[in-house]
Amino acid sequence: MSCSNSLVQVHKLVEQLRLEASMERIKISLTAVDLVQYCQDHRRSDPLITSVAASSNPFKDKKSCVLL
Known part of the structure; x- marks a missing residue:
């Protein structure tokens, strides 16, 4: 049985x-x-070579963080 399995493989x-x-x-x-x-x-058109304008960057934070 082991021999036939090996042969199939x-x-x-x-x-x-x-x-x-x-x-x-x-x-x-x-x-x-x-x-x-x-x-x-x-x-x-490659954003890694020519940076993305801040106004059109969808990942830029909309609000700044303010500490009180």
Whole structure:
């Protein structure tokens, strides 16, 4: 019984490895170039690079804290 369980697990592993090996991969260098280009194209609208104006910041506190 243990041998048949082990054999089934090995067959599943082999099928998974065959599936992974048959997948078409994208070269990392091409993906990095695309990512850099995207960042450069959208840098004007990126709030991490160009800060958000205080008047349009939805997370800014509406009232200031006053201690008595």
